[in-house]
Amino acid sequence: MVDRKKPAHGFSDWAWQRATAITMVIYSLLLVVRFLVDAPNAGFDGWHAWFAPLSFRAITLLFLWALIYHAWLGVKEILMDYVHNIGIRAKLQSVFGLVLVGDAVWAAYILWSLA
Amino acid sequence: MGSPYPKAPKRNRPKNLNLLTIRLPIPALVSIMHRVSGAFLFILLPVLLWVLHQSLANTASYQMAQVVLHHPIAKLICLAVTWAYLHHACAGIRHLALDAHYGLRLNYARATSRAVLIISGLLTLRMGIWLW
Numbered sequence: 431m432v433d434r435k436k437p438a439h440g441f442s443d444w445a446w447q448r449a450t451a452i453t454m455v456i457y458s459l460l461l462v463v464r465f466l467v468d469a470p471n472a473g474f475d476g477w478h479a480w481f482a483p484l485s486f487r488a489i490t491l492l493f494l495w496a497l498i499y500h501a502w503l504g505v506k507e508i509l510m511d512y513v514h515n516i517g518i519r520a521k522l523q524s525v526f527g528l529v530l531v532g533d534a535v536w537a538a539y540i541l542w543s544l545a
Numbered sequence: 546m547g548s549p550y551p552k553a554p555k556r557n558r559p560k561n562l563n564l565l566t567i568r569l570p571i572p573a574l575v576s577i578m579h580r581v582s583g584a585f586l587f588i589l590l591p592v593l594l595w596v597l598h599q600s601l602a603n604t605a606s607y608q609m610a611q612v613v614l615h616h617p618i619a620k621l622i623c624l625a626v627t628w629a630y631l632h633h634a635c636a637g638i639r640h641l642a643l644d645a646h647y648g649l650r651l652n653y654a655r656a657t658s659r660a661v662l663i664i665s666g667l668l669t670l671r672m673g674i675w676l677w
């Protein structure tokens with residue numbers, strides 16, 4: 431549902447949902463192409479080395495952050511449709527929001543803690 | 546006395562809420578599956594991050610992840626996640642096309658819905674063959 435009292439806000443959520451979706455499609459295609467032309471070597475060392483290039487880690491983190499923001503917008507949309515009690519909806523939004531912020535920090539930690 | 550509002554007219558229209566006999570149009574099916582798959586992916590996200598983390602942290606955690614992932618239930622989850630992602634992505638791309646006013650005519654809307662189901666199904670099948 432669009433909040434008609436705040437059209438600008440509604441528009442930017444809509445636009446961000448699409449921008450993040452397109453980011454994910456592009457990354458997914460790049461990932462498949464890289465798997466085909468430059469498959470990782472078997473075992474931990476090969477897999478680890480595959481993630482070594484800074485550029486790859488950067489676009490992977492960009493993808494994960496796009497995914498997380500996209501999921502946040504989508505989850506809010508779903509809650510808006512099914513949870514009509516404002517108090518309960520606010521609580522659920524806070525819980526899911528905290529989970530997603532945690533996911534975002536975790537994603538950065540996973541990719542940046544690689545030596 | 547009574548309500549200041551006029552009474553709503555009494556409606557005696559036929560109702561059919563029997564899930565077994567309702568015919569859900571294909572575009573509606575693709576749409577609801579898009580929502581369900583999005584919610585499913587959101588719920589599974591911590592699991593995905595956990596797998597990524599363990600696989601990259603060190604040799605021991607990598608081997609532990611390998612053991613966990615080779616469990617048949619893990620493979621089923623992988624297939625479910627793969628299907629959800631592929632369906633959601635294909636239906637999402639179709640959704641973007643509709644937003645841009647491509648494919649709005651009913652016969653196209655039906656054909657592209659069918660294409661979403663078939664393409665994501667075939668890619669998932671391919672993935673299943675790979676996994677087993």
Ligand code: HEM
Nearest residue numbers: 451454455501504505507580583584586587634637638640
């Ligand atoms: C290539 C990847 C993806 C594409 C192209 C995509 C596309 C879209 C689009 C266009 C919408 C808007 C639908 C609308 O406005 O009604 C949407 C909604 C949504 N997406 Fe995605 N998405 C992708 C990946 C993901 C992932 C990975 C998640 C979860 C972690 C996700 C979760 C959601 C949710 C929960 C919604 C709300 C569904 C609804 O309101 O019915 N999406 N997606």
Ligand code: HEM
Nearest residue numbers: 592593596614615616619620622623624626627630675676
């Ligand atoms: C979007 C999420 C996921 C994607 C895109 C994905 C993709 C893949 C790919 C491309 C492979 C390689 C297949 C091969 O080389 O044989 C694979 C293997 C596997 N994945 Fe996933 N996966 C995902 C999530 C998961 C999850 C959540 C689990 C389990 C909880 C899982 C379990 C497995 C298993 C068991 C294998 C087989 C490993 C092997 O046989 O060597 N996957 N997955």
